[in-house]
Amino acid sequence: MQQSNDRKPVVSSAKISRRNLLAGAAAASIVLVQTASGKAFQAALTASELGSEDPTKVPGVPPGTLGTRSPFEKPTKTPSDTSSRTPLQDLHGMITPSDLHYERHHGGVPAIDPAKYELVIHGMVEKPMVFTLADLKRFPSVSRIAFLECSGNYRGSSDGKIRPQEICGLTSQSEWTGVALSTLFREVGVSPKATWFLAEGGDAAVMTRSVPAHKGWDDAIIAYAQNGEAIRPEQGYPVRLFLPGWEGNANVKWLRRIELADAPFMTREETSKYTEAVGGGKIRQFSFTMDARSIITYPAYPAKVEKGWIEIRGIAWSGRGKVTRVEVSTDAGKTWQHAALQQPVLDKAITTFRYLWNWDGTPTEIMSRTVDETGYVQPFLKQLLAARGGNMGYHFNPVTAWYLQRDGLVLFRGT
Amino acid sequence: MSWLKARSMQESTIKFISSALVVVAVSLTATGLKISRQHPRMLSADTLSQPAQFGFGRPATAAEIAILDIDVRPDGKGLPGGEGNVADGKAIFQQKCASCHGITGTEGPNDRLVVGDTTKGGARRIKAIGNYWPYATTVFDYIRRAMPFNQPGSLTDEEVYSLTAYLLNANGLLAENARLNAKTLPQIKMPARDRFVPDDRKDGPEIR
Structure with a gap:
């Protein structure tokens, strides 16, 4: 990305009198960096560099064209060849910062010129149409806060040294x-005879999924913005399909075409990929809804805790509707208590929860399970395996337990 | 913005020329602005005042749809003319596919495409074309749209037919001398077809 190149340390782009002041600030180890995009920020600061400098005795940096994350905060996603995972254990609240939103793509992130972008809708329609980005923005808009989740979102670990980021990031x-x-x-x-539509992306995979037409009539969004600004390239810039509560893969990014039809198209993703063995030799297909799930994000590996008061914190969500309850156990599942839910509790959205607990220092297992408004209770791993003929795979949402060692180290435990 | 303006103008027209309802109706139809209160069945509360159509965007021509519309359906709809054969497909595979999928489609490092004996231990986890893909048409569709990974969309329709023929033959589903085309490809019944079942989870407490 261009922003990371061509960094020229400069004193300031502000006026001369300001510049003199800032020269002093630079000497006090605050280095302003001018990027190609004109962004000024503090760079290369470490705690040792700051030393005992008193920030009340030197002027701070002037207003900038873009906000920055504190150089002391370095949350990062963990990328693989095909995906990148959100650092759930480092976050607070219900919104994921856009640059920490998980990524999963099948042919890399394409560069699409918004001025040349077009969405074609055709097939079983009266009038096949082409919409530019400007056209889409002229229509009445809708906004909603909702989670997005890849249906292949479960990892375990035998040695317990695995973070929420790896388990379900x-x-x-x-x-x-x-x-x-x-x-x-x-x-x-x-x-009215159209029962399905094909959604197709404009990336190198020309990603396709078939989606029931009723979801289009119900709550699907042709989204061009995320957290108040244009959708990020990794999330589908300039336009993606957003299907609240449904598996991430069907929320086709870089959307270029929608074709209405009276049957599914049986694309590669919905046949050979995002399907799961459910026992008896059967393979479940078109399992769109994400089942209810929760995870304690603090304390969680690699955190180390001390005995005494601990606020257990975590997130819960369901693709079927609202989270109605989160239960926390601090005795390996023998007894359960209700966690407090942070408002707002929204439909098909991540809800944060907390439970105040006084740990006496005895090794134990803590865990959370959520219940949604359909009465679905998040299952243990054993229950899921039993329900699916011993198979693992997509749509795996088990209770996650954390083992607190005597020394305060927190380790993952399967359930 | 502009549709709001247009609508409020129409409404003023209705107010001020209440005696000329017929004229208003004609002008509404002429501008395509059907007031959607006539179709409340489809609308939620905050869209009651929306017109049925806004008139944004432009009609898509058949030619521009044809360029984009590359999908192939299980019944063969969307398959192009031309044909391919196993021998040509094998040659193309060695040249353009084997580096990712292995010399016989079984070695990787990326997705395994060919399956041998599915009765052996561990074979349950294999998701190759021969034992997991429910429709042969999907093989053509996917190769044409996304392969080879480093040069997607670079193959001719004949090359895609030939690659599909080779992969089906390697999986024991097509004769060595067969010719694959829009007529023969959809007729191939894949072994996994009947294993696929639609989502049977219901919104409720049941764990499935």
């Missing part, structure tokens, strides 16, 4: 803004 939450797909369906005159 393919979960993130944003406020998504765009035009309701139902508005576009009316605009093109979707046939």
